[in-house]
Amino acid sequence: MASFNNKDRLFELLHKKIFGGLLLPERTELSELLKVPENELISSFFEEVFSSERVFIRTDYQESQERVRHSLFGKIQKAAKAQENKRNTYLKYISIAALLLFLVGMSVIFIQFKEIRNPVAIIKTxxxxxxxxxxxxxxxxxxxxxxxxxxxxxxxxxxxxxxxxxxxxxxxxxxxxxxxxxxxxxxxxxxxxxxxxxxxxxxxxxxxxxxxxxxxxxxxxxxxxxxxxxxxxxxxxxxxxxxxxxxxxxxxxxxxxxxxxxxxxxxxxLVKPVNDSLVLEAQWTKNRLVFQNMKLEDVAKELSRWYNLEVRVYDDKLKAKEYSGIFEGESITEVIEALKLTGGFDYKIDKNVITILP
The missing domain is CATH 2.60.120.1440 (Jelly Rolls)
Structure with missing residues (x-):
């Protein structure tokens, strides 16, 4: 049985999906939650209710909240009665869970519209x-x-x-x-x-x-x-x-x-590399990693983003030391080795963490 924390999160993601603002990582998260049959059924009820009740934010808040509450409860009970011989126990659980989810989750949805009086339109992000x-x-x-x-x-x-x-x-x-x-x-x-x-x-x-x-x-x-x-x-x-x-x-x-x-x-x-018309600040669009008099502390952040790992520098003197270089297609180890030759530091690799040492 899924926890109510997951239910609350499901409700939040369904709300974002319908009214806009669902981010790409959240789409993946929602897809995973909907693999559970129970969640998929709740999703269908949710979408049906809010597709027919989207005018609720244009009318009185309390009246709209009650209308949507009764609408969702009615749809859940109707589905439960239609299937009570086949999956009576399961759907009764769905009815209770969905209704509780609704009562808990109403605050998630209506809190965003409580102070809205007469919005012209919902602008999706x-x-x-x-x-x-x-x-x-x-x-x-x-x-x-x-x-x-x-x-x-x-x-x-x-x-x-x-x-x-x-x-x-x-x-x-x-x-x-x-x-x-x-x-x-x-x-x-x-x-x-x-x-x-x-x-x-x-x-x-x-x-x-x-x-x-x-x-x-x-x-x-x-x-x-x-x-x-x-x-x-x-x-x-x-x-x-x-x-x-x-x-x-x-x-x-x-x-x-x-x-x-x-x-x-x-x-x-802005500075252009020799024999190149593209300035250093835009070289990344050509998949080139560029450092120009960059402190090692900032180099570590660039490398972390570029290679999807963690590069750590603890020594304050090393953090302040500046480096320059242009890399295209090199592995993280090759880049670190090149910097090591010019910078005089050591390093160790532990899985996805690189620690630069004096």
């Missing part, structure tokens, strides 16, 4: 995400092409392009934006909002990183810091803006431009 060690690409409804790096999540509303073109990013992505002067393209990260028209740029905004980086390849972008929306930074082609996410980290700010009037920012020129 579309999500594209990658795990560590994987990358993907897609084309948005407006024709904008997006390359998504490892361990990244990109979301946008189902109404993308109707009034504006906004996406939310956690991780790293390269954007080749379709031109549309009437509808600027906006990338929302935790610490910055990047506004573009027709342009190409790379945004790196991993939550564990102390910096959010915007690299402009061509065109024009305007960057607004979320902590100070009144101040905006205009980037020119072949420039990179690096914003220190934690204001207290002052010693990482180099080449600060005083005329910008802001602390904790850096604007530098």
């Amino acid at each position: 579309i999500s594209a995400s990658t795990n560590k060690g994987s990358k993907t690409s897609l084309e948005l409804p407006d024709g904008t092409k997006v390359w998504i790096n490892a361990d990244t999540k990109l979301t946008y509303g189902e109404d993308f392009g109707n009034k504006d073109r906004s996406v939310n990013l956690t991780g790293e992505a390269y954007f080749d934006v379709a031109k549309d002067p009437s509808r600027p393209f906006l990338v929302h990260t935790k610490y910055a909002i990047i506004k573009a028209l027709g342009t190409s740029f790379n945004v790196k905004a991993y939550p564990e990183s102390p910096r959010t980086e915007t690299s402009l390849i061509e065109g024009l972008v305007e960057v607004t810091l979320t902590r100070d929306s009144k101040k905006k930074i205009i980037l020119k082609p072949k420039e990179k803006l690096s914003v220190i996410n934690q204001p207290y980290i002052q010693n990482e700010v180099k080449n600060h431009t005083p005329n910008q009037g802001m602390a904790n920012i850096t604007i530098t020129d």
Whole structure:
């Protein structure tokens, strides 16, 4: 018998499936839960009720809650009576479990709509995400092409392009934006909002990183810091803006431009490798792993995402040491060995964990 914790989770995932917002990993989780016959039956009841009762969020909350409650209970009892000779005991359990699930889970669903009075529409969220060690690409409804790096999540509303073109990013992505002067393209990260028209740029905004980086390849972008929306930074082609996410980290700010009037920012020129037209910040779109004067602490994070394993550095002096290199197709061991030759460190491998030692 499945636990009520699993039931509660099933209810939450079914809700997300119907009203939007179900992420790719959650789809897999839901598929696994629905392999249980009992859960599959509950799912069919759930979908039938809410497909016919979707207007409930446009009417009185208490009235709607009671209507949906009775509707679901009635459908469960009807199914139980129809099958009582064949699977009477089983379906009675289903009726009780589903009803309890409904009573417990109603708070999960209605809590999201309790404060909504007269919504015009439910806007579904579309999500594209990658795990560590994987990358993907897609084309948005407006024709904008997006390359998504490892361990990244990109979301946008189902109404993308109707009034504006906004996406939310956690991780790293390269954007080749379709031109549309009437509808600027906006990338929302935790610490910055990047506004573009027709342009190409790379945004790196991993939550564990102390910096959010915007690299402009061509065109024009305007960057607004979320902590100070009144101040905006205009980037020119072949420039990179690096914003220190934690204001207290002052010693990482180099080449600060005083005329910008802001602390904790850096604007530098983008660098191209010899005999290559693609800047370093976009090399990952060609499956090339690049380090340019990168601290070993940050190199370890890059390697962890790139190869889907854990790279640990405990020594503070090693963490601060900088490395450069371009790798294409090498294994993690080959990359570590190459860095070891130039950096003078040792390492040990234990399954999926690499520990770098002095």
